[in-house]
Every structure is written in structure tokens, then in C-alpha cells.
Amino acid sequence: QVQLLESGGGLVQPGGSLRLSCAASGSILSINVMGWYRQAPGKQRELVTTITSGGMTNYADSVKGRFTISRDNAENAVHLQMNSLKPEDAGVYYCNVLGTTGTTYMRRGFNSWGQGTQVTVSS
Numbered sequence: 102q103v104q105l106l107e108s109g110g111g112l113v114q115p116g117g118s119l120r121l122s123c124a125a126s127g128s129i130l131s132i133n134v135m136g137w138y139r140q141a142p143g144k145q146r147e148l149v150t151t152i153t154s155g156g157m158t159n160y161a162d163s164v165k166g167r168f169t170i171s172r173d174n175a176e177n178a179v180h181l182q183m184n185s186l187k188p189e190d191a192g193v194y195y196c197n198v199l200g201t202t203g204t205t206y207m208r209r210g211f212n213s214w215g216q217g218t219q220v221t222v223s224s
Contacts, residue, residue, distance in 0.1 A: 102127050102128065102202075103125055103126070103127040103128065103129055103198065103200070103202055103211050103213045104125070104126050104127050104213070105123055105124070105125050105126075105196050105198060105213050105214065105215035105216075106123065106124050106126070106215070107121065107122065107123045107194070107195075107196050107215040107216060107217065107218045108121070108122050108123075108218065109121040109122050109181075109218060110194060110218030110219045110220050111219075111220070111221070112221045112222075112223065113186055113220075113221070113222055114222070114223070114224050115186060115187060115188060115222055115223075115224055116185060116186065117186050117222070118182070118183060118184045118185075118186065119183045119186065119220060120180060120181065120182050120183070121137065121180065121181040121183070121194055121196075121218060121220075122178060122179070122180050122181075123135070123137075123178065123179050123180075123196030123198075123215055124176065124177060124178045125177040125178070125198050125200075125213065126177065127202070128202045128203065129177060129200060129201075129202060130200070130201040130202060130203060130204075130205075130208055131154070131200050131201045132154060132174070132177055132198055132199070132200035133153065133154055133199045133200050133201075134151050134152070134153055134154070134197075134198070134199040134200075135151065135152055135170075135172050135179035135196070135197070135198050135199075136148065136149070136150060136151030136152065136170070136179070136196075136197045136198075137149040137150050137151075137170065137179070137181045137194055137195065137196060137197070138194070138195045138197055139190075139192040139193065139194045139195070139220070140192050140193050140195070140217075141189075141191060141192035142192070144192075146195065147161065148161055149161055149164055149168065149181070149194070150164065150168060150170040150181065151170070151197075152170045152171070152172050152179065154174070156172075158170055163189070164183075164190070167183065167184050167185045167186075168181060168182065168183050168184070169181070169182040169184075170182075179196060179198070181194070183220070186220075186222045187222060188222045188223065189222075190220065190222050191220055191221050191222045191223070192219075192220060193217040193218065193219055193220070194217065194218050194219075194220050195214055195215050195217045196214070196215035197212070197213070197214055197215070198211075198212075198213050199211070199212050
């Protein structure tokens with residue numbers, strides 16, 4: 102079983118910055134894609150950004166140029182640096198990790214979600 106632990110949410114003024122982190126632990130053979138999603142009240146969960154094991158990134162148009170995703174493969178961790186935050190960036194941010202778990206001879210894929218961390222952007 103793979104667990105994700107998120108940290109770094111909070112309250113910030115418009116134009117401010119926050120850094121989110123997510124660490125994966127458990128029986129992990131490999132991690133393929135790590136990413137962040139967010140969900141605002143009354144809205145569906147949406148993709149914010151992803152990063153592959155090779156470092157390829159993908160961003161929602163709304164956050165391009167302001168958010169930066171990075172990963173630490175040695176620590177099975179992913180980070181999200183959020184700059185120039187806007188009120189519309191507020192919501193619960195969820196870490197998502199896709200990878201392989203199990204043993205060398207019996208492996209299966211996993212798709213794990215973090216518990217979510219609240220980001221509030223308000224003056």
C-alpha cells in the first residue's frame with residue numbers, strides 16, 4: 102500500500118507564494134507520474150500540473166508561468182511552487198502519484214491520492 106503525505110497549504114494574500122510538498126511511502130517499486138490537482142468549492146477536481154519520471158512537465162493553462170512542479174526521485178517526493186497566487190487558485194490541492202507496487206515477481210500499478218491540503222488566497 103502506498104501512502105501520500107501532503108504539506109504546505111495555508112492562507113496567502115493575492116500575489117503571494119506557497120510551496121506544497123507531497124511524499125510517497127510504502128511498498129513502491131517505481132513512480133511514473135506525480136502531479137497536483139485542485140478542487141474549488143462547487144467545482145470539479147481539475148488538473149494543475151504533472152511531472153513524469155523523466156522530468157517532462159505539463160501545466161494547466163491557468164497556472165503556466167506562475168507554478169512550478171519538481172520532484173525528488175530519491176525521496177519519492179513532489180513539490181509545487183506557486184507564485185503570483187490569485188483568488189481563483191484557492192481550493193483543496195491533492196497530490197496524485199502513479200506507479201508500481203508489490204514485489205519484483207508480483208507487481209501491480211497503483212494510483213494514489215493525498216488527503217488534500219487547503220490553499221486560501223485572500224486579502
